[in-house]
Amino acid sequence: MKRDLFEYDHDAFRDSVRQFIAKEVVPSLPDWEAAGRVPRELFAKTAEIGINGLQVPEEYGGGGIESFLFNAIVIEEIGYAAATLGGLQVHLSTVLPYFFEYANDEQKSRWFPGFADGSLVSSVAMTEPGTGSDLAGMATTAVRDGDDWVLNGAKTFITGGINADLVIVVARTSNDVNNRRDGLSLLVVEEGMEGFTRGRNLDKLGLKAQDTAELSFDDVRVPAENLLGKEGDGFSMLLNNLPQERLTIAVTAQATAAAALKLATDYVKDRKVFGKSVAEFQNTKFVLAECATELEASQALVDRALAELDAGILSAADAAKVKLFSTEMQARVIDRCLQLHGGYGFMREYPIARLYADARVTRIFGGTSEVMKSVVSKSLGL
Ligand SMILES: Cc1cc2nc3c(=O)[nH]c(=O)nc-3n(C[C@H](O)[C@H](O)[C@H](O)COP(=O)(O)OP(=O)(O)OC[C@H]3O[C@@H](n4cnc5c(N)ncnc54)[C@H](O)[C@@H]3O)c2cc1C
Structure with a gap:
């Protein structure tokens, strides 16, 4: 279904992020995985195309954008490429909001220019x-x-x-x-x-x-x-930022599940068993149809939450519902898409294996699924 959140500027930005990830991230990912971290230079490179400074006020060298949608595009494009750049995502979408909301003028002038040019990571x-x-x-x-x-x-x-x-x-x-x-x-x-x-x-x-x-x-x-x-005031500051942190995880879950569906759809068309492609089995078609349907439902929820976050009205309980739903959906979809890869799905040289391993933690960090259910049940007066 057509998403109605984005306009021309978003699409242009998405194109440049997509090209950057294809050129600067995907080829290096195996090396970074072996090293257990991304190189620091990556943050200078992402800053060059304007990613780091998106929400940093213009007077400190940033883009001064209040909307979270550009950040969401970065997270989505990383996910669509079946990649993960957790350090960058957490810096941009989880930690910087604390600075934007609570830094005083002296702190802003000390740290914000470094956030914008990629020399400071948090x-x-x-x-x-x-x-x-x-x-x-x-x-x-x-x-x-x-x-x-x-x-x-x-x-x-x-x-x-x-x-x-x-x-x-x-x-x-x-x-x-x-x-x-x-x-x-x-x-x-x-x-x-x-x-x-x-x-x-x-x-x-x-x-x-x-x-x-x-x-x-x-x-x-x-x-x-x-x-x-x-x-x-620390506890209330944490609570204040949790909806955005949880929505960020939901956006990752959504994008990586979409990547898994694409990988599986391509794979089953190529792979031959019993003299025909895996795609020809009714089971394959039905499994992928279910995945596509689940993705669509979850996307509607994520997009609604993105709009509410920008409008400043996303509640803690609604953010918890979105994280719960999208991360549980991600687990189901990626598992089924891996199954359709047969043994190759278990090999790390196939991106579906990385998606499967990386997906496990989205139901744990930023608050576990059980904690999400506690937050939602409290909102029901329970
Ligand atoms: C890869 C990764 C990256 C992370 N990054 C960060 C980070 O940058 N900064 C940071 O501060 N933390 C980070 N975390 C920590 C993460 O947020 C915690 O692991 C998570 O909140 C769960 O806490 P815990 O591990 O102590 O589990 P516990 O709290 O010990 O939970 C154990 C089990 O008890 C269940 N449980 C807990 N409370 C309830 C309840 N009320 N009702 C029912 N069941 C319950 C849980 O759901 C879980 O199943 C990261 C974790 C991982 C794995």
């Missing part, structure tokens, strides 16, 4: 070895000492944790044990701060080209001017 560190879904249970602490916050703790599973220059660290700044939510603050830790170390680049099932790291903070003195937003 990540966000919420999850800890002991707590993920229950964000309010985190144990990392920051204690005020003179003009600094003294930060102690450990984070894990941090996307972009190796490549990032700036890490927004969520830390407990209040000791009030009865108020777990109001005592959290966001501190921007910079590369080179004493006591800040990056641990292992974790060995994952999928998303091989994305660095995902353990980070540790041992008496790191973070200057007070690196506090983002208001002290103690």
Whole structure:
């Protein structure tokens, strides 16, 4: 069905992103997967075609675009190419919104030009070895000492944790044990701060080209001017940004499932078994017809949410519904498309194998499917 979100400017931008990914990303992906990360130079290259600065205000060298649709196009084109660039996506669509919303003027002039020209890359560190879904249970602490916050703790599973220059660290700044939510603050830790170390680049099932790291903070003195937003407001700042983060994951799920359908449709036409193409079996046609139908339904939901996000009215519960639906759809569709590849689908040299491995985590990060159901059920008064 025709999508009605995009106009001429979007289409032109989409063309340039598609060409960039075909030339600069797809051929290098196997090398980046082997290295466990993308090279830092990639961020300068994406900045050159305007990707990094899309939403950075013009006075700092960016495009000054408020709409999220251009970001969505970047995510879609990466997915359609059966690629994943998690570090870039998280930097652009999950972390930068915190800076756009909460940075003060001094912080803007310090960091925004680097975001626009690709010299600064960021990540966000919420999850800890002991707590993920229950964000309010985190144990990392920051204690005020003179003009600094003294930060102690450990984070894990941090996307972009190796490549990032700036890490927004969520830390407990209040000791009030009865108020777990109001005592959290966001501190921007910079590369080179004493006591800040990056641990292992974790060995994952999928998303091989994305660095995902353990980070540790041992008496790191973070200057007070690196506090983002208001002290103690961290939890509500996180909640405020979660709808966009979840929609970003839904857009990835949608685009990669669409890529799987295309790969399977092409493959079954070529592959011959029992003297005819796999496409000729009624089972194949029905399976792919079901996939196409599921994709269409999910696309309608994702597009509605993209419009609501731009209008500033996407609720937490609706974003949770979209993430839940599209990521569960992604799992079903990619699994069926892999099945139609037979044994070749299990070989990593076939992109469907990468899609399958990479898809597993979308039902986990950004809040698990179970957590999405909790959010939705709360909105039902349950
Ligand atoms: C590849 C990858 C990248 C990531 N990137 C980042 C990042 O950049 N920054 C960051 O901060 N974090 C990141 N994460 C962490 C991710 O957000 C967490 O893994 C996720 O929120 C789940 O937390 P957990 O792993 O601690 O699981 P747990 O919270 O320990 O969950 C275990 C199980 O319990 C279930 N469960 C939990 N709560 C409930 C409930 N209320 N009701 C029913 N069931 C429940 C879960 O659904 C799950 O099945 C990343 C994770 C991965 C794998």
